[in-house]
Amino acid sequence: MLMCREATRLMSLKQDKILTLREKMALRLHLSMCRDCRHCARQFDLLHNISDHHPASRISSRKTLDD
Amino acid sequence: MPHSATFAAAHFTQLRPRLVAFARLQLRDSTAAEDAVQETLLTAFEKSATFEGRSEFETWVFGILKYKILNQLRQQRRQGTWQPLGLDLDDDTLDRLFQQDGHWQSAARPSHWGEPEQVLENQRFWQVFDACLIALPENIARVFTLRELMGLSTTEICKETGITETNCWVILHRARLRLRECLDHGWLN
Numbered sequence: 001m002l003m004c005r006e007a008t009r010l011m012s013l014k015q016d017k018i019l020t021l022r023e024k025m026a027l028r029l030h031l032s033m034c035r036d037c038r039h040c041a042r043q044f045d046l047l048h049n050i051s052d053h054h055p056a057s058r059i060s061s062r063k064t065l066d067d
Numbered sequence: 068m069p070h071s072a073t074f075a076a077a078h079f080t081q082l083r084p085r086l087v088a089f090a091r092l093q094l095r096d097s098t099a100a101e102d103a104v105q106e107t108l109l110t111a112f113e114k115s116a117t118f119e120g121r122s123e124f125e126t127w128v129f130g131i132l133k134y135k136i137l138n139q140l141r142q143q144r145r146q147g148t149w150q151p152l153g154l155d156l157d158d159d160t161l162d163r164l165f166q167q168d169g170h171w172q173s174a175a176r177p178s179h180w181g182e183p184e185q186v187l188e189n190q191r192f193w194q195v196f197d198a199c200l201i202a203l204p205e206n207i208a209r210v211f212t213l214r215e216l217m218g219l220s221t222t223e224i225c226k227e228t229g230i231t232e233t234n235c236w237v238i239l240h241r242a243r244l245r246l247r248e249c250l251d252h253g254w255l256n
């Protein structure tokens with residue numbers, strides 16, 4: 001049974017490589033039962049998207065030009 | 068449509084502070100960051116490229132900056148001013164955040180941040196993010212920024228730093244846990 005500590009390792013690893021099927025299933029099962037880890041997973045996803053949104057490196061998009 | 072030199076000159080002034088901020092997060096040294104930006108601007112001036120618009124221009128300049136930053140890192144490695152270490156065995160991140168049985172420590176339980184789109188538009192979030200990133204131990208921060216700000220794959224990071232991919236994953240796990248913890252405390256509270 002996957003515990004939170006190990007679940008966060010897989011959530012992090014998921015940002016850097018494709019998980020094995022077994023890892024994916026274990027993580028999915030854990031997330032379905034654990035709200036704390038669901039929050040953590042979303043935050044790791046968000047941290048993975050920072051380069052597109054960081055005020056320093058954010059490329060002026062059409063949206064910004066219209067603002 | 069705006070063209071090369073005049074267009075570039077007008078936008079460099081505007082872009083410069085952001086280039087410096089970006090370089091500083093990666094190089095963690097003001098002088099090195101200024102140097103990288105200076106070289107970037109020189110290179111950008113020398114090359115006469117034509118741009119359709121602002122976003123294309125910015126993407127191009129940031130591309131040059133990333134290349135200069137990698138050069139600086141290589142130089143720092145050669146000069147021995149930055150020694151990428153393997154794993155810090157004294158690092159207690161995981162033991163601090165999790166109980167013996169693998170559950171979150173009650174004080175470390177992640178809170179809800181709200182909708183990602185709103186978070187990413189929040190200015191305060193980015194102020195805390197930069198502060199949290201600067202507060203990370205150097206090696207952890209560098210691997211994290213190479214991955215998430217510079218967009219290198221873990222395989223490329225291994226090549227640049229000489230650490231193993233397994234260690235890279237362990238470091239990134241710690242970096243993400245520490246950043247989200249820091250953001251939880253500094254931003255929401």
